[in-house]
Amino acid sequence: MDLSLSTRTVDDRTVVEVAGEIDVYTAPRLREQLVELVNGGNYHLVVDLEGVEFLDSTGLGVLVGGLKRVRAHDGSLRLVCTQERILKIFRITGLTKVFSIHDSVDDAVAAAD
Amino acid sequence: MDLSLSTRTVDDRTVVEVAGEIDVYTAPRLREQLVELVNGGNYHLVVDLEGVEFLDSTGLGVLVGGLKRVRAHDGSLRLVCTQERILKIFRITGLTKVFSIHDSVDDAVAAAD
Amino acid sequence: MPQVELRIAARPALVRTARQVATTLARRVGLAGDVLDEVRLAVGEACSLAVALVGEGSDAAVSVRFRDDDGLAVEIRAPGDLPAAEGEAAAEVVAAAVEGVGTDDGSDPLPAGSTLMVLTSLVPDVTVRTGADGLDVRLGWPA
Amino acid sequence: MPQVELRIAARPALVRTARQVATTLARRVGLAGDVLDEVRLAVGEACSLAVALVGEGSDAAVSVRFRDDDGLAVEIRAPGDLPAAEGEAAAEVVAAAVEGVGTDDGSDPLPAGSTLMVLTSLVPDVTVRTGADGLDVRLGWPA
Ligand SMILES: Nc1ncnc2c1ncn2[C@@H]1O[C@H](COP(=O)(O)OP(=O)(O)O)[C@@H](O)[C@H]1O
């Protein structure tokens, strides 16, 4: 399955719903999406990974890159993920300490910054 | 999916139910099964291909070989197949004229020789 | 998917691997439905011939190359020193080379003729060639 | 499945193909459940590194070899003239060689460090080596 991206606004947050595989081939499209949002003044992002089937370290790199970009504007990038196989990769690389990871989009949107 | 074989008796017919892939790797097992049945005096066979996902010309060769073996004993080998993708291979190779192909095991068992 | 090559040892069990890779790549270039089944079957047929030709004892590999320049092109090669022939004659050359390999145990001969029938019926572009460098089967599904 | 080699052109799109073949073969040797995911991820990580190292312009191929002597062994190789190093040092060599390749357009650098973290966490036997003949990553899942 390829990558699919869709974006919507919930309260003052921008939710990016990601589905499919985030790897060395598809990650550039996710990066472009995040860069575009930040360039468009959206500094509070929620990236919903519930539909993600595969995530590798290139994908992690893009998420870390997105986090740096929003932080440069005092923004936030929160993740939504309950899938054990995806969470495992964040744990292995120590990124569970870097990202706020939520159980649902509602939770992530409600979280204070 | 690998090949699975199961054999049962219906009236005076021996029904061989085949499931999975019949190819150059698995076909020898089907051949052994048919040879064993014929050696055991079972000359009226019904080979049920409804569970077959893949059949190549090696598989066809084994079925033709089985037909020759039972015919040497005035027996019969009938096939059960309604799957278009499998029937197509019999059609391409002209084997629809060689085999009696039935819509159900009941039909095949009921058919007179 | 400009260039993928799969090299398999000459073992029947690996023909399925070649079929799976072929199906994956065919889907990738946008083939779908019945054509996918045809790619799977045709690549499997060609690889079965190639594996039989090389023989299980050998260290030589069967090569399956995929290109997507225009639709899908798959080239299956097996090494071997064979008389030069093309088409049906090439299929007969392979059948003769393989004959006796697996038939002494009462098994059914490899149906090289029906392999070719399947290939020519299913594949828009087919070339089967034999020669001093072995067997070369080219299958093409133009876009 | 004694010996299968997949050779892919150095294109990111083909890393998925390598992952799919790896998963297929891992299943074939009897691996299941979480381990399958781990094979998929680890082979993908190593191939991503290898593809980045070779670079898209190049004609050189990335090679992925599979053996099943004892569990599953996968060896990923990419040509290149690199300083000799092993383990973390080798990952740094690759990171340095790749650096600047894809970063001038504001993209994020290839996380060679986290690649190695993923590999060493997931794979029972890992060796990463660089040298005059390029990158060599060996992954092993003993039976
Ligand atoms: N792709 C990645 N995979 C795993 N860890 C990463 C990745 N990119 C960065 N990190 C690590 O995440 C941590 C925090 O990253 P970040 O928030 O960007 O802070 P910094 O500005 O210190 O790099 C750092 O320790 C960094 O090494």
Ligand SMILES: Nc1ncnc2c1ncn2[C@@H]1O[C@H](COP(=O)(O)OP(=O)(O)O)[C@@H](O)[C@H]1O
């Ligand atoms: N594997 C095969 N695939 C396709 N056709 C085959 C195969 N094996 C045999 N045939 C063809 O099937 C036909 C009938 O076969 P069979 O009943 O065994 O008769 P015969 O004894 O004349 O070979 C023959 O024309 C033969 O060429």
